[in-house]
Amino acid sequence: MSSVYTTFSDIFRIGIGPSSSHTVGPMRAALAFVQELDAKKLLENVVSVQCQLQGSLAATGIGHHTPNAIVAGLQGLKVHEYDKSTVCITWKDVETSATGRVELSLNGSHNITFSVQDILFEPYIVNSNHTNCMVLSAKFTDGNSFERTFLSPGGGSVLQLDNNTQEKFPIFGEISSTNDYVQDISDYNTAQELLELCKNSNLTISEAIRRQEKAHCRGNFTDNALNQLLDHTWQTMNQSIESGLTANSKGSLMPGDLGVLRRAPKMYSTVKKMKISGSSARIEMLSCYALAVNEQNAEGGRIVTAPTAGSAGVIPAVIRYLLEEGVDDKSKAIQEFLLTASAIGFIIKQNGSISGAECGCQAEIGSACAMAAAGLVAMRGGTPEQIENAAEIALEHHFGLTCDPVGGLVLIPCIERNAIAANTAVTAGSLALAGDGSHKVTLDMAIETMRQTGIDMNDAYKETSRAGLATIVEC
Numbered sequence: 001m002s003s004v005y006t007t008f009s010d011i012f013r014i015g016i017g018p019s020s021s022h023t024v025g026p027m028r029a030a031l032a033f034v035q036e037l038d039a040k041k042l043l044e045n046v047v048s049v050q051c052q053l054q055g056s057l058a059a060t061g062i063g064h065h066t067p068n069a070i071v072a073g074l075q076g077l078k079v080h081e082y083d084k085s086t087v088c089i090t091w092k093d094v095e096t097s098a099t100g101r102v103e104l105s106l107n108g109s110h111n112i113t114f115s116v117q118d119i120l121f122e123p124y125i126v127n128s129n130h131t132n133c134m135v136l137s138a139k140f141t142d143g144n145s146f147e148r149t150f151l152s153p154g155g156g157s158v159l160q161l162d163n164n165t166q167e168k169f170p171i172f173g174e175i176s177s178t179n180d181y182v183q184d185i186s187d188y189n190t191a192q193e194l195l196e197l198c199k200n201s202n203l204t205i206s207e208a209i210r211r212q213e214k215a216h217c218r219g220n221f222t223d224n225a226l227n228q229l230l231d232h233t234w235q236t237m238n239q240s241i242e243s244g245l246t247a248n249s250k251g252s253l254m255p256g257d258l259g260v261l262r263r264a265p266k267m268y269s270t271v272k273k274m275k276i277s278g279s280s281a282r283i284e285m286l287s288c289y290a291l292a293v294n295e296q297n298a299e300g301g302r303i304v305t306a307p308t309a310g311s312a313g314v315i316p317a318v319i320r321y322l323l324e325e326g327v328d329d330k331s332k333a334i335q336e337f338l339l340t341a342s343a344i345g346f347i348i349k350q351n352g353s354i355s356g357a358e359c360g361c362q363a364e365i366g367s368a369c370a371m372a373a374a375g376l377v378a379m380r381g382g383t384p385e386q387i388e389n390a391a392e393i394a395l396e397h398h399f400g401l402t403c404d405p406v407g408g409l410v411l412i413p414c415i416e417r418n419a420i421a422a423n424t425a426v427t428a429g430s431l432a433l434a435g436d437g438s439h440k441v442t443l444d445m446a447i448e449t450m451r452q453t454g455i456d457m458n459d460a461y462k463e464t465s466r467a468g469l470a471t472i473v474e475c
């Protein structure tokens with residue numbers, strides 16, 4: 001079975017928090033919408049734009065900053081360049097405007113009036129293709145209109161849906177030339193096929209993915225260009241750790257009304273002062289690094305989806321943990337980790353899900369944990385079979401994990417969940433390395449089990465904040 005190639009940048013996307021599906025995806029969709037209007041020379045005739053958020057995008061959109069992402073995308077802002085310092089009209093400006101409306105520059109070149117009524121929340125309208133659905137429509141001076149339906153299935157990916165044929169087209173949109181890929185067919189679709197590919201070609205998993213990345217990219221994507229992308233991805237991840245560790249160490253309040261304090265800065269200074277060393281200190285730091293990234297994420301800071309924003313802390317924490325173990329060639333080791341993890345992320349995305357709105361948190365945190373465990377084994381020199389085993393172990397022990405963010409915010413249980421999963425990834429990697437790669441339950445079986453469990457899961461546990469902790473904890 002062949003599949004559309006999901007690139008490294010589809011799995012590891014430089015973006016902003018707090019959610020890849022509810023923040024990054026909608027911003028990219030809004031940008032794609034205005035870019036298409038511009039390319040078709042229709043932009044100058046637009047008098048108004050409306051966005052209807054459906055399903056999970058409407059249910060937890062406010063807590064996930066979805067309206068702000070849409071307003072930013074409509075102004076032509078690109079997600080990998082946007083952060084809190086970007087000067088633009090925000091959703092808060094729209095909400096707090098005395099008249100309830102603001103002037104918005106579509107794609108940075110055509111002004112319209114935009115009001116709070118122009119974003120509609122419809123949590124009980126659920127598109128049969130995916131619960132994260134948004135419909136953008138523009139009205140023109142001549143009374144005609146233009147409409148596009150977008151799905152945001154996780155990881156910041158966006159699909160445009162043809163409402164007549166139900167066909168879905170990936171949006172490549174704003175991505176830069178270094179990671180501008182063509183839609184193409186993947187060399188593998190399942191873990192079994194990937195293992196066979198490695199065996200038949202005598203390649204490691206990271207070498208197989210490297211070969212594929214180069215083959216499926218537009219233009220001349222050299223090893224050097226790929227290495228630059230990998231290095232930049234790690235630098236951005238590491239910066240999100242550093243920013244989280246050095247944020248206000250007195251304990252700043254996280255967004256929302258839950259009264260959640262940042263913990264990473266305090267934990268970091270405490271661990272550094274503690275008279276512990278060796279593996280105990282490193283384990284404490286592992287959790288601390290994961291907290292740091294996800295506290296940044298919750299504040300809408302710069303992160304790399306891995307594979308989502310809500311689960312962005314697991315992989316950076318595990319990489320930093322491994323680097324502190326001592327590595328000869330850091331850059332090569334990080335590249336090997338990231339390429340291997342991306343292969344596992346692709347297989348899970350292709351055959352299961354990386355979306356909390358689709359299959360619960362098992363799909364987000366479980367996938368991140370599986371990718372991290374696989375990367376760890378690769379970095380420690382494990383075989384492709386041991387890598388596949390590590391990913392399977394990590395995913396298996398997340399089956400049934402629900403998504404129930406309190407107050408619709410990516411705070412409780414999300415931040416701690418990253419720290420726990422980072423620890424699980426280290427354990428899963430060690431267990432796999434203790435064996436020879438042979439095992440009963442394959443990664444493909446685990447992914448299918450996760451998918452089936454997601455189908456059976458009550459929809460209230462899929463990023464709607466209508467069950468679990470979200471209804472028990474008072475906001």
Ligand code: SF4
Nearest residue numbers: 310356361364403414
């Ligand atoms: S509970 Fe898990 S899936 Fe849900 S928002 Fe939090 S991290 Fe994402």
